[in-house]
Amino acid sequence: MAIIAEAIKWLLKHPVTIKYPFEREAPPKGFRGRPVWDMHRCIGCGLCSRICPSGAIEIIGRGQEAKIKHYVDRCLFCGQCSESCPRNAIKLMNDFEHARYNRDVMIYEYKRET
């Protein structure tokens, strides 16, 4: 019976529902979103690719010519790559809406512009 009184009480209050996607709350500061590479800082050491627990990062070539392929569909969003990167080349973004119809468009490529 206690719950009925409660239900009536809450009926009069503002709803808690966030009407996503029409209104949205920004993720808190420090949210672990998609990692993004700053290729001007990347030295192509390949550590991120080897330390990634799920093999979501592929590095092609080494050094300045290195090309990074990030597979969002494999990413665990753990942030270990960003933590390990010696040069702060990896930043975690704030976005979380990665849903796609196709896995091929979930690959992000990064290459140093010359």
Next chain:
Amino acid sequence: MSLLKWIRAKSPWILHFNTGGCNGCDIELLAAFTPRFDVERFGILLQGSPRHADILAVTGPVTLQVRERLIRIYEQMPEPKYVLAVGSCACSGAPFKDCYNVIGGVDKVLPVDAYVPGCPPKPEAIIDGIVKLIQKIEEGGTCEKRR
């Protein structure tokens, strides 16, 4: 025909199936049905039986044992049916893709209509995936059937 499409898009019912994941995506998917996120706004209901469902939301990497069952559940769903892969594991197998008892992502077994990566995806991200899937339903696109 367009009426049919409209009906489909306004009340897609979801069947949730965990194929061997870690529970993280399951609780987030469930959280999307609770008051804070409330996907029932879109006419979406969580269904217990595959016979009633339009969308199969799969969480977790597909393990060997569960593969046959997943296919069976999918086959029991009425046409047109859609598959939503929730979480990175369901998308690709993620950290478990080289485990001996894991086949990989859901798309190794079933045709997948939308992928929601994230480990786990926030309930908002799952809603985003569902909304995108609904858009696909509205457009009338069904995936080509492959086995």
Next chain:
Amino acid sequence: MRREDRIVTKLREKLKEKIITINVPRERRIFIHIKPDALRESIKFLRDIGFRHISTITGVDTGDSIELIYHLALDGSIELSLKLKVQKDDHKVPTITDIIPGVVLYEREVHEMFGVNFEGHPDLSPLILPEGWPRNIYPLRKKYTLEHLRNSIFKEEDEK
């Protein structure tokens, strides 16, 4: 005298030469390596002095033999790991399900993963191994690498 030391003394008195090594790496942890034939005797003794809770049984493939580690707990506090080595193929490990009934699933698990036979266990039948799983492949043995397992199992799946 610490509780750990008292337990170690008691064990030494009881099991004597059947103990190979005793090691107390830190407080509330005891590692004991015993001879295989002393298993039931030691478990019984340990249960009587209060180790009624069994946390799990771990199997470790050490090459030519398999190491079984029984993790027992005393009132939840002291974690005692009882170790014994068994031969990989020709071995006799008595069950302890009649001493501590809670061990049922752990023994099955080890049987499944390492191929250790527990003599007298009520139900070691094909319950755990799926029918499709190849016979005599115990996935946690070092012999089977992940690739090997994947190849052999997936191949079989494909053939079906």
Next chain:
Amino acid sequence: MKTSKDLIAYNDLKRRIIDPGFCNLCGACESACPIHALKIENRRLNYTHNCADFMDFCSICYDICPFTEALLFETLGFVANAPNRAEGIGYYRRMLLAQAVDKKLRDLSHSGGVVTALLMHAIKTGFIDSAITSEREKETSIEIRPLLSLVPDDLLSTVDYEYFPSSVAMAFGKAVHEYGKTKIAFVGTPCHVRAIRKLEAWEHKIMNSLRIVIGLTCLWSFSLPELTRFLKERYGIEAGDILRIDMDGKYKVSLKNGKVAAISIPEIKAHTLSICRMCEDFTSELADISVGGAHPLKDWSTVIIRTEIGEEIFEEAVKADVIRTRKIEEEPNVYAHFVRMSFLKRKYATEEVERRKKHGEPVPPISIRLREFLPREINLLSSLKAEHIMTKNVITVTPETTLEGLLAIMTRYHHTGYPIVDDEGKLLGIVTFDDISKVLPSKRGGVLVREVAHSKIVTAHPDSSLMEIYEKMIQHKIGKIIIVDRKDHRKLLGIITKTDIMHVLKWPMKKLV
């Protein structure tokens, strides 16, 4: 076919730095290594696992080692926008004397207590949130260990000189990785400062947390086991009895029972770290602020401010009345002593490198590179003419100037060598700091410049290439070349110093690209 194991930088580091014994355990490599493969333990650098398992194109540990040639010119960029430069002092904005206002601090420290006062003030104002310094080990009072200070009072335990290798660069990494500090002040000897600057030039991520680098002057460090053995065998001093160690002309070991043992420098020098005997940097030329003693003045320190941020923090401390200053021009003796020490270190270093080369012993890569440039630098130097970079408004002295007067000029302009020119503008010779130091301080008032000056001068012409000039410098072992007219060999046009050439070498990073 090279495997990834051959390519990793650690192999170079081991071959060229660790095996010859050049490592001074600063720990920069430990804090820089992203996979923690290097660890300083038990006074040696340990390689804990094969880093090739994780990465195969990483040059970081070799690049940031203070004794390798890599990144040297990039590091100059941090201080090179200072208006002044001088041989032996480096780039700087101002040079002055300073002391802490708080007498307690001065008593605790060797000299003016400036560093401690500065850091305490900066922590109080929130400019920094922690400082990395060194403190004495409690058990053996002469061994020092790195200390991370979080509250101003912590710093009190650290007011002391460093004469032993301390892993402060490692402590820097710890402060960032383990304590999560974001505003760090770093205090270290020249090699530590160089390591930190190299890390900064490498753009290592832990450097985002660096606020200010304070360099100390340093002659050399000792290898601790060797020194304690030496003191025990030769003087019967136990390491535990030592109260403090001072350095002024002699190496003074004060004991707890009040006795002082004075040891001559050549004798003690044999027990320094081998790398220190080949180090040319006395004043921490890459720091934001360099601080050193002000011998013979007691309770004062010599401060060299090199960068804008150094100026800012120092000015703030002066304004807040924690530090008081004096002009260095008022104390020519302090300046003379300071520069003499600097030159002494350079001289020893050059000699040692020469000696080692002659005997075929290994020398650290930093020493090789500074003398024998790589093709890129050779191209650059060959393409530039002396007239492009020479200083044209040369400060000159007349032959009739007394040495005291010359010292006053030197203290004012901070150059170490001056052409001697007669009234008609004819070049007569050159007088350098070395010449002055040969005369006893008491007699300097009565000696004229022409009595000590070299009449033999090394000159070049405005159209000679910098490479030629550089080779001349090497050949004659000097740091200055006077540029004269091609027709009139007595007509002074300008002067080029070694520092000028160094300055040019960092151009490619900033200008040519």
Next chain:
Amino acid sequence: MSYGSIVKVPFGPQHPALKEPEHFLFEIDGEIIVNVKPRIGYNHRGIEKAFERRTYIQNIYLAERICGICSDAHTTCYTQAIEDLLGLDAPPRARYIRVIVAELERIHSHSLWLGIAVHEIGFDTFFMYLWRDREAVMDILELISGNRVHYAMNTIGGVRRDITPEIIPKIIRSLDFLEKRTKYYMKALRSERTVLKRTVDVGVLKPKDAVELCAVGPTLRASGVKNDVRGDDPYAAYDEIPFNIVTDDGCDVFSRMLVRCGEILESINMIRYALDHMPSGMLRVRMPMAVKPGEAVSRVEAPRGELIHYVKSNGSTRPERYKVRSPTLANIPALCRMFIGQHVADIPIILAGIDPCFACMDRLVFIDVKTNKRKSLDFESFSEMVRKQRNFRLA
């Protein structure tokens, strides 16, 4: 009432009452269960083998993904085992942060479970309220760690993130709210007839059986046995934080509910205490990547009970053998005992009573899934029907 013949009824793996695939074969006589055979393994991924392939750093994230609900418990246990091997301790501040995150996770897990449990008895209003309020704790966890479920807070040698002074007031505010709500829910549980009728004297596990079958966690404590790893074998900062071990003598599903509610309140107090007494200082010690040879056993009180990890290292950057035993597996024998003599309609709530987490449990055990597939699917609708009927009868 007996029909004199025993019928075998499969339950699962896909079932509305279970969010995870699991299978139980019940032998029923009429409405009464006479025997049960658990068949677990649908979630088996082979994680223990995968552990041997990965480096210690990568394994942190793998350990986290053993289970999504007790992810912090698994990483705490894992990192403690490795720290034990290295002979190093996490710094004091890190240990406090570990406690805070672990207790927040316990609140989140218990309120999640409470919601599921009332959902199993058809009380969806209650379920919705519980899950709405649970978002408060999820928000704090997201604020602290950057993710709602996989916090990735622990690393070998400490924690990765600090709890900064700015977010402490937010945590305190949420805790006050949660405390108020939890007290209300406890009152509501005690007074709601629906709950009492469906849970009191259902799924009884006597203390003697609980000990004999090696049950763990709230399941054991609800049988009146005072046993908690946090108190008995303190890890992290639990030896410095005062707390009570909540027990209840009811031995049934209702007392399991009360124990978990009590633990939520206890956790709230512990977090408050930890936030007040958190020492300053370092967050983590940098650990070498290679671990010297040795072995270690690490235990943690996960929300579901005692969690034990065993690690053996061989001196390289990868473990030689890693063993995980999750609390659910330990509770399965006790669960089977609970079922016997109960009504078929009570299966979901009894099963939910141990707070099963098959993801944790199944890393290791295989099962034959080939039989009874068709049947089990039919059972879903059957079970749904049973649930509805039962509710109808009550109303």
